[in-house]
Amino acid sequence: MKAQAPKRDDGTVRKALTIAGSDSGGGAGIQADLKTFQELGVYGMSAVTAVTAQNTLGVRAVYPMTADAVAVQLGAVGDDLAPDAVKTGMLVGAPIIDAVADQVASFGWRNLVIDPVMIAKGGSELLRQDALRSLKERLLPLARVITPNIPEAETLTGMKIATMADREKAARLLVAMGAGSVAIKGGHDESTGDVTVDLLYDDGRFRYWESPRVDTRHTHGTGCTYSAALAAGLAAGLNVPEAAELAKSFIRAAIEDSLDIGSGHGPTNHWAYGRRARRLDHSKSLH
Numbered sequence: 001m002k003a004q005a006p007k008r009d010d011g012t013v014r015k016a017l018t019i020a021g022s023d024s025g026g027g028a029g030i031q032a033d034l035k036t037f038q039e040l041g042v043y044g045m046s047a048v049t050a051v052t053a054q055n056t057l058g059v060r061a062v063y064p065m066t067a068d069a070v071a072v073q074l075g076a077v078g079d080d081l082a083p084d085a086v087k088t089g090m091l092v093g094a095p096i097i098d099a100v101a102d103q104v105a106s107f108g109w110r111n112l113v114i115d116p117v118m119i120a121k122g123g124s125e126l127l128r129q130d131a132l133r134s135l136k137e138r139l140l141p142l143a144r145v146i147t148p149n150i151p152e153a154e155t156l157t158g159m160k161i162a163t164m165a166d167r168e169k170a171a172r173l174l175v176a177m178g179a180g181s182v183a184i185k186g187g188h189d190e191s192t193g194d195v196t197v198d199l200l201y202d203d204g205r206f207r208y209w210e211s212p213r214v215d216t217r218h219t220h221g222t223g224c225t226y227s228a229a230l231a232a233g234l235a236a237g238l239n240v241p242e243a244a245e246l247a248k249s250f251i252r253a254a255i256e257d258s259l260d261i262g263s264g265h266g267p268t269n270h271w272a273y274g275r276r277a278r279r280l281d282h283s284k285s286l287h
């Protein structure tokens with residue numbers, strides 16, 4: 001018998017599109033997103049914004065696409081393949097952001113997850129600083145969910161975030177700036193000690209997801225993977241809190257079972273969530 005892609009009740013395949021940079025090392029960017037979509041049973045599509053030469057030790061070079069090349073990729077997908085959710089990652093600069101905002105608006109893509117990627121772990125710039133205004137004014141108001149880490153939330157809001165109350169204030173500000181919902185991830189928040197806490201502000205309500213902080217340097221691509229899982233959840237028809245719950249479970253498993261490959265910051269394990277679910281299923285079938 002042929003293996004079947006998961007289908008919706010109405011018989012259609014769920015599809016998600018990532019608009020991001022290519023990571024030759026396979027742990028972040030387009031590669032992380034497509035692996036995550038695939039693991040969550042969602043058909044993955046991509047529009048490449050830049051080719052990066054990187055590995056677990058860092059970014060060696062960045063080759064941006066033109067804004068036109070990004071717009072044409074989005075047009076090809078949008079004219080034919082109607083994504084159920086779209087996520088953005090590395091967007092390079094204002095011309096690509098403007099092209100993405102134009103296409104998202106003209107296709108009416110509502111399930112937009114913006115991961116406002118700015119700087120890679122080793123410090124390489126993935127978004128030019130003069131692009132901040134376009135990101136805030138053109139793209140952010142189109143977001144169903146925006147998923148900054150703490151430094152990104154600080155840059156977007158212009159406020160310092162030291163406490164959970166600061167984080168809540170920043171989330172309210174981002175909604176006031178036009179985002180639908182805001183997930184501020186807690187990987188960079190040392191104040192929570194041996195747990196990491198992700199915050200979601202959705203529909204006027206705060207929710208928090210806590211998990212043990214894993215003592216590992218293999219966290220390359222955690223942000224990309226989290227936002228891709230959130231987008232896959234929306235593509236599958238989950239609401240925002242349900243999709244955020246899925247994203248936290250997916251990234252938790254991927255970090256806890258991270259892959260010790262390469263000699264720097266290794267990638268997370270995109271198989272881990274599915275393998276755990278299959279083990280649970282198997283043990284249920286034994287009882």
Ligand SMILES: Nc1ncnc2c1ncn2[C@@H]1O[C@H](COP(=O)(O)OP(=O)(O)OP(=O)(O)O)[C@@H](O)[C@H]1O
Pocket residue numbers: 121148149150185186187188196197198211212213214215216219220221222223224226248251252255
């Ligand atoms: N050491 C850790 N142990 C457990 N969970 C973690 C750890 N580091 C990050 N996370 C989780 O990973 C997700 C991404 O968080 P983080 O704040 O690190 O994003 P990011 O900085 O955008 O990622 P990236 O480093 O890929 O840019 C969140 O769900 C966060 O809670």
Ligand SMILES: Cc1ncc(CO)c(N)n1
Pocket residue numbers: 020021022023028029030052089090117119120121126220221222223224
């Ligand atoms: C292409 C790409 N996107 C995002 C990140 C951030 O993790 C990265 N290192 N590379």
